Amino acid sequence: MKKLVLLVTLVMVVLAACSQKKEEQKPAETTANEEVSIKVASLIPPMTEILELIQPTLEEQGINMEVVVLGDNVQPNNALANEEVDANFFQHVPYMEEYNRSNDSNLVPVTPIYFANYGVYAKDFSSMDELPEGAVVAIANDVSNIDRSLKLLDQHGVITLGEKTDTYFTQADIKENPKNYEFKEVDLLMLARMYDDADAVVMTPAYAAPLGLTPKSDALLTEGTDNDFAITLVAREDNVDTEAIQKLAEAMTSDEVRKFLEENFDETAIPAF
Structure with missing residues (x-):
């Protein structure tokens, strides 16, 4: 009789463990299907216009992007370094590197988008x-x-x-x-x-x-394009490889964006991809 009770107890423990494991897995599955939200800081056209152009594409991929328009060329890097936004799009790499040196920050370039013809x-x-x-x-x-x-x-x-x-x-x-x-x-x-x-x-x-x-x-x-000053999508070391940032980069270097720049910003914003 004791053996029977022990066997029943053991079966109940195994079933409870399996049930708990399934319950733990459910949120992960739900999270994978949930919409991801990101914030991207920017300043002025055509930067903001490019971001607005690709919003529908990102939405189709489950990414809700909020464009945060700021008022000067310091705020976007501060916001990114302080994790108030997930990326920014307003600067060239030398400007970003100087910010890192001056502020002990870890901002990193994701991909160049266009040359702003100085x-x-x-x-x-x-x-x-x-x-x-x-x-x-x-x-x-x-x-x-x-x-x-x-x-x-x-x-x-x-x-x-x-x-x-x-x-x-x-x-x-x-x-x-x-x-x-x-x-x-x-x-x-x-x-x-x-x-x-x-x-x-x-x-x-x-x-x-x-x-x-x-x-x-x-x-x-x-100036032309023979330089290191392309306006670049920038993120942080801790998030640059995330799926959302990589999908953002992919959308920003699409044929749609290239066509938009070529048709609307002749020699003003020359595609860098």
């Missing part, structure tokens, strides 16, 4: 040769974009840079400045305003567009 614009002059001696040229004031602006001018022979002795070129590296241009460093978001005040401004199409300017029609000089 250019030199002038309200009162139609060529660089027309700029007078000592002309004021406005450039961005963060180290990566100071480097970028000086490289563009060096590329076209406006100035000559010496050997790079640090991570970035600075004004101290200018070895030849034949027309003694004065380079005024201002915040990125102030560049468009400098169009009326400076003799020339070095800026991306995103800041030139509100002024009705394009690289193809209005820039005195342009």
Whole structure:
């Protein structure tokens, strides 16, 4: 009789364990089928427009993406580093790397999306040769974009840079400045305003567009695509390999996005994929 009781008890324990295991598995199965939500910080078109374009594609794959539009070029990285968003889309890799160095952060590039064709614009002059001696040229004031602006001018022979002795070129590296241009460093978001005040401004199409300017029609000089400054989708080390971020990257490098850029942003946002 004792053996029978023991056998029944053992069977009941096994059945209970199996039942518990099935119950534990159910939430995992449900989670796999649940919609995933991600937040992506951005700034201005065409960045925001690209994200809005791919939202339906992501929804079909079970990813609900919220586009968080922020007001300056510091907030998107802060938000990503603080895990307030899952990715951002507004910057090139050198800018991201400088943020990491300055903030001990672990932001990482996911994939390049487009080249924002950097250019030199002038309200009162139609060529660089027309700029007078000592002309004021406005450039961005963060180290990566100071480097970028000086490289563009060096590329076209406006100035000559010496050997790079640090991570970035600075004004101290200018070895030849034949027309003694004065380079005024201002915040990125102030560049468009400098169009009326400076003799020339070095800026991306995103800041030139509100002024009705394009690289193809209005820039005195342009950068092209032979550089490391493609606008890039950025995530963190801890989430870059997640399925949601990888699907986001796939959607952002689709034929749909390429066609959108080619049809709507000729020479302004050149696909980098």
